[in-house]
Amino acid sequence: MSVMVSVSEAQRTRTSEKYTAHPPEVLPMFVAEMDSVPAEPVREALERAVRDGDTGYVGHTRVLPEVFADFAGRRWGWDVDPDLVRTTTDVSVAAVEVLRRVVEPGDQVVVMPPVYPPFWEYVREAGGTVTEVPLRAPDGDPDPFDTTAGWRIDLDGIARAFAGGARTVLLCNPHNPLGLVHARDDLVALARLAAEWDAVVVSDEIHAPLTHADAAFTPFLTCGPEAVEHGVALTSASKAWNLAGTKCALMVGASERARAWFDGLPVEVVERTGILGYTASVAAFRDGEPWLASLLGELATNRRVLAEELGAALPGAGYRQPQASYLAWIDLRALPWGDGPAVVLLERAAVALSDGRDFGRQGAGHVRLNFGCSEETLREGLTRLASAR
Template identity: 50%
Template sequence: MSVTTPLQALSVDELRQRTSTKWRTYPEDVLPLFVAETDFAPAPAVTDALLRAVQLGDTGYTPPDPGIRDAYVGFAQRRFGWTVDPERIRTTCDVMMGVVEILRHVTAPGDRVIVTPPVYPPFYDCVPEAGAVIERVPLLDTGDAWQLDLAGIDAALAAGARAVLLCNPHNPTGTVHSRENLAALADIVEKHGAVVVSDEIHSPLVHRGAVFTPFLDASPAAARVGYAVISASKAFNLAGLKCALMITADDATTAVVRALPAEVEWRTGLFGALSGVAAFLPESDEWLDAQLEALDVNRSLLAELLAEHVPAARYRIPDAGFLAWIDLTDLGWGDNPAAKILREAKVALHFGPHFGDEGKGHVRLNFGCSPDVLREAVERIGALARS
């Protein structure tokens, strides 16, 4: 990754002109650091692609090959050293839709699917949507890091669970699972005749000092048992444009994805595909690196601000993404401290219990913003803690 000048976030006045969830959910006296939207202007190549489409009236149905498969193949090779076969990629609307549709076809109604809390709240919805049942195997906290509970996953699969829904990198902890752990997971899953569906939406946002391993590239066994679902939407702030990729690396898993109904692919948004192509091409690498520099500054700044203003907070600097998992248990603000912070400090954070029981006493904070916004948010929380 090249080191460049950090990307500058837009001003709050500019951001309040946006009509997305982050800026329209709460009144203007609330600083919104909850939902996973970032505060940067789009990558120039993305803006150019969307402007051209609008000017041409290119607003129709998404074609079978909008170019995003080849664009992602190049991106994966450049950024991860991962060789992807474009013929093993199929598009859909978004990552959670891809997860649901794959789970529908690899599990039977009532089958148990393992999730690893604390974890992205929609996981708790998409598994039942697919007709399956949640099996919780929480992450292990080693004191220095979080990691998969491989023994617990082995036991759950031995007891009949049929799939693992993996978050790689992990949301909300920012954990980048090691190649060794992913390969060990694949061996366990293959032993039990199960599968892994890996949500890799945060994969472009891995910071210095960490290395992202695509699950399908972790080992030959991972290639046989795995499905990956990815999108440019988190790294390039394109969630409203709707395009995700379902990727496989084995003939049997590829056959499953190819057998999904045509409507699964038809739901791909044309603007999502066009912007995804622009995001994944080399022209956007410099913008992505500049964003990573900005996020690197903020993830460390957050540690300094919490130490100064909220010393009772416990925060582990994440290895990926723009989301911070913060333990506020020692403040005595109950299971859901974000509710008090929203009400009394006028800062909107994601409610910790939504991530599972392990989220009680925790909040998730989005630091994909300007340092000034981050500073003001923590100062408000600190003032509340001192009151």
């Protein structure tokens, strides 16, 4: 049984941003939300909580840290200490609150565009200033049957940023919008640079459970003693199990330094965790892997369909299959649509895509397409995109 429903069915019953930001005739393929049905263990856990009236403030319990530690050990061989896990509302709140603990007002924080648009706002909200160190792009024309492995962290650029005063890196691993799973060697080198300059790496790992079979995700905190001492990881079940609205994320440390940062958080940072999000996250990490395996199978099919058919729909489009996530980063600079092709495609094809410019100046002429949908919906999207030529 498919974990996806048709977009028309989702539009009839759902009230989230994906299905209400545009008129119903527009095919929504922008925001990172899937057209999926809930995993059965998650649905049952939420139904039970609502039936029993367990909808109050989140309790003081180690259940989710312990369940996540078990999941991380099974999935990635990552030995997580539940005593060094805290929860909060979502990864955006986690990022801002951790940054507030590790930066002083005006401090430089490195981000690596093209990257998830709120990263700039996280830094500003925490009182820092952004220093951009763009990822190194692959050489040559993209092969749609390659993955995003040609992209790399610019370690020399990070070193220059540290020499210029930066002391924090906001890392996206896997990297949104590219679907890049950073190479372990690069993460180890980043950790060593952080140790050399006494910097901190805050690693957003929300897309990690969505790593595809031809890639291997490396948690930053497993990258040696330097990463342990200088890192914090942020994660959630929200992307992999489509639970963003239930509001729960995890902050994971591996050192006494991280414990001190967590203990210094305002008590409300943890108290604002949604109890339904906590409940759903426990069910997802503990019992949701069979559903996740089915999801990854469907996403792998869609990833391949894009590789096989995007060139016919939009000749000249550049695309590499993502190593993680259900997000495709598409280069449309060869088409005569200027820096903002998402605007053109919305007008001409009634397909809503994310505007590449939102991900940094490197995104001009690009779009991000969400293929977390049924294959039928994806093919409809390709047909509509072809009509825009």
